[in-house]
Amino acid sequence: MTTFKRDIARVIGPATGLDEAAIEGAITLPQHADQGNFSFPCFPLAKQLRKAPNLIAEELAKTLAPPAGFTRIEALSGYLNFFVDKADFARRVLSEVLLRGAAYGASDEGRGKRIVIDYSSPNMGKELAFHHLRGTMIGHSLSRVFARRGYAVERVNHLGDWGTSYGKLIVMFLREGMSPNELENLTIERLNGLYTSFSRAAEQDPTLEDQARQAFARLEAGDAEYYALWANFREVTLRELRRLYAILNVDFDAWVGEEFFANARHGKLQAALEVLESKKILVESQGAEVVDLEAFGMPPALIRKSDGSTLYITRDLAAALYRHEHYAFERCFYVVDNGQSLHFQQLFKVLELLGQEWHDRCEHVPFGLVLHKSEEGNWEKGKTRSGHSSLLKDVLEAARDKILAIMAEKNPEAAQKDGLALQIAVGALVFSELKNRRMNDIRFEWDQALSFEGDSGPYVQNAHVRLCSILRKAGRADKSISDKDLANLRWEIFADEESFAVLDLLAQFGDKVASAALSRDPCVLAQFVLSLADATHRFLHNSRVIGSPEENERLFLVRAAQSVLGQALEMIGVPAIESM
RNA sequence: GCACCAGUAGCUCAGCUGGAUAGAGCGUCGCCCUCCGAAGGCGAAGGUCACAGGUUCGACUCCUGUCUGGUGUACCA
Numbered sequence: 038m039t040t041f042k043r044d045i046a047r048v049i050g051p052a053t054g055l056d057e058a059a060i061e062g063a064i065t066l067p068q069h070a071d072q073g074n075f076s077f078p079c080f081p082l083a084k085q086l087r088k089a090p091n092l093i094a095e096e097l098a099k100t101l102a103p104p105a106g107f108t109r110i111e112a113l114s115g116y117l118n119f120f121v122d123k124a125d126f127a128r129r130v131l132s133e134v135l136l137r138g139a140a141y142g143a144s145d146e147g148r149g150k151r152i153v154i155d156y157s158s159p160n161m162g163k164e165l166a167f168h169h170l171r172g173t174m175i176g177h178s179l180s181r182v183f184a185r186r187g188y189a190v191e192r193v194n195h196l197g198d199w200g201t202s203y204g205k206l207i208v209m210f211l212r213e214g215m216s217p218n219e220l221e222n223l224t225i226e227r228l229n230g231l232y233t234s235f236s237r238a239a240e241q242d243p244t245l246e247d248q249a250r251q252a253f254a255r256l257e258a259g260d261a262e263y264y265a266l267w268a269n270f271r272e273v274t275l276r277e278l279r280r281l282y283a284i285l286n287v288d289f290d291a292w293v294g295e296e297f298f299a300n301a302r303h304g305k306l307q308a309a310l311e312v313l314e315s316k317k318i319l320v321e322s323q324g325a326e327v328v329d330l331e332a333f334g335m336p337p338a339l340i341r342k343s344d345g346s347t348l349y350i351t352r353d354l355a356a357a358l359y360r361h362e363h364y365a366f367e368r369c370f371y372v373v374d375n376g377q378s379l380h381f382q383q384l385f386k387v388l389e390l391l392g393q394e395w396h397d398r399c400e401h402v403p404f405g406l407v408l409h410k411s412e413e414g415n416w417e418k419g420k421t422r423s424g425h426s427s428l429l430k431d432v433l434e435a436a437r438d439k440i441l442a443i444m445a446e447k448n449p450e451a452a453q454k455d456g457l458a459l460q461i462a463v464g465a466l467v468f469s470e471l472k473n474r475r476m477n478d479i480r481f482e483w484d485q486a487l488s489f490e491g492d493s494g495p496y497v498q499n500a501h502v503r504l505c506s507i508l509r510k511a512g513r514a515d516k517s518i519s520d521k522d523l524a525n526l527r528w529e530i531f532a533d534e535e536s537f538a539v540l541d542l543l544a545q546f547g548d549k550v551a552s553a554a555l556s557r558d559p560c561v562l563a564q565f566v567l568s569l570a571d572a573t574h575r576f577l578h579n580s581r582v583i584g585s586p587e588e589n590e591r592l593f594l595v596r597a598a599q600s601v602l603g604q605a606l607e608m609i610g611v612p613a614i615e616s617m
Numbered sequence: 618g619c620a621c622c623a624g625u626a627g628c629u630c631a632g633c634u635g636g637a638u639a640g641a642g643c644g645u646c647g648c649c650c651u652c653c654g655a656a657g658g659c660g661a662a663g664g665u666c667a668c669a670g671g672u673u674c675g676a677c678u679c680c681u682g683u684c685u686g687g688u689g690u691a692c693c694a
Contacts (some may be wrong), residue, residue, distance in 0.1 A: 280628070491641085491642040499656050578658045
């Protein structure tokens with residue numbers, strides 16, 4: 038793709054005196070067939086040449102010779118439209134896709150640079166709610182996108198595993214008199230239940246809140262018994278998290294939670310506080326220690342409470358300082374919902390005030406909230422407490438069951454039904470999370486969450502399945518491809534509308550990956566997947582492959598489409614299954 | 618009050634680093650399986666791009682203001 042634009046720029050450059058890189062950036066992909074395959078708008082030239090854009094275009098169309106691989110150049114209402122030689126276009130695109138294989142669409146932009154991505158980061162002792170899926174999958178997808186751009190990616194799960202909440206768990210656990218045996222059999226459901234029973238009990242006995250604070254204070258002070266309990270709770274939580282992440286095919290390089298930064302035994306918090314004190318930006322206010330941010334239009338950042346304990350932002354400061362030192366990152370992304378944008382503005386501003394010149398390499402990558410319908414019928418942020426939230430495992434199970442029912446109807450023969458159904462369920466849920474811009478709020482409704490029709494995960498997975506099925510039947514599924522295989526193909530076979538539409542999309546893959554990285558939004562790739570699935574279904578509907586006179590050539594297109602579609606699917610976390 | 622985000626077809630959304638005739642899915646009304654997977658394809662109907670200004674050769678896209686909705690806003694994370 039970029040080579041086509043470069044070829045055009047090399048022709049326009051000398052004729053206009055414009056910078057070739059600038060020309061490349063200005064070239065657009067037209068929407069209509071009569072506008073060619075690549076367009077260069079001549080409007081910006083009008084001022085410097087003092088001539089009407091359509092005249093400039095007409096003149097250039099007459100004088101310029103089409104670059105190799107192009108048949109003609111036409112002027113149309115101020116645009117210079119370039120028409121590719123479709124057979125040659127097919128040769129170039131298919132050769133590149135098939136010979137580069139898994140490296141097609143990759144880039145070395147990030148060579149030698151490291152990126153830290155903080156995502157998912159759930160709270161300990163609680164089950165993953167449906168809304169956690171969004172941040173988890175956006176972060177997961179971005180990690181794959183940046184890896185493909187050549188960056189070394191560090192995927193960090195910053196667990197919420199420290200704070201008064203864990204005092205609550207300890208108090209309730211001891212109060213309900215659990216035996217060591219029960220400790221061994223502790224489940225995430227039981228832990229989650231301790232929170233609810235705590236809030237219920239606290240209504241009767243207000244001293245419980247104090248007990249919880251004291252219990253946490255004891256934990257912070259290094260009490261061995263409490264620390265063992267805490268570690269046990271953490272392990273129970275991690276077990277469930279790993280189970281769900283495995284289903285989603287999500288992984289992390291570091292599981293470093295708040296405890297790592299807040300617990301005195303690790304020394305990270307003290308280091309951060311020393312930096313804060315040495316820079317003398319802490320001021321006393323209402324008994325607490327804050328960084329005054331009024332000059333920047335923000336409320337003060339509360340660093341230390343009046344009782345001396347620290348807060349969320351204090352730990353995030355410690356984490357940022359640690360990450361900078363430990364990873365020497367080029368960028369550090371925080372994939373966290375939009376509700377926390379003030380927090381991150383404050384965090385980054387404090388880093389700046391601390392003289393950390395790398396503060397602008399930290400970036401909040403926000404995403405919209407999952408809204409649930411309240412009793413009053415309004416759409417509001419989901420609250421686990423009031424029950425207006427759904428557990429991820431429940432949604433996954435419901436989706437899998439519905440898929441199983443659909444499979445029984447459409448394809449009773451499908452092997453490995455349960456596992457396959459779960460992969461389709463994951464694909465469906467993940468695709469609907471990522472296909473829209475990340476900033477959009479999402480309204481959770483069961484009907485909609487379990488709707489698998491139209492522009493959905495199953496639709497895009499099905500396109501991949503059909504391609505795989507044809508390759509399997511033709512015995513071409515795993516064959517490696519060399520230049521020799523591509524010699525002497527009748528490339529003009531791909532000039533029809535449906536074949537060319539697929540090729541046109543395949544050529545755009547690298548640009549789409551770059552765009553997803555730049556916008557930090559996987560929806561670019563999800564939309565690309567949708568277009569490619571669309572073009573694939575149309576191609577397969579209109580062009581018989583196996584047994585046709587064009588079989589040999591078309592199988593290469595099928596293989597190329599399968600390769601790119603499969604890679605794009607994996608990049609957005611939708612399983613690229615081979616049958617369904 | 619202030620801040621962040623969103624407002625495009627009946628519904629859910631693409632399109633937004635300014636470019637030609639604003640696109641999908643769902644829903645509605647039709648059509649296509651002796652044919653590699655119909656979880657598919659084809660067609661019809663459906664739009665003052667919230668509103669008002671501004672910048673520009675050109676604005677759904679950028680700027681300002683207004684309205685509507687979501688979220689946040691000092692000792693939770």
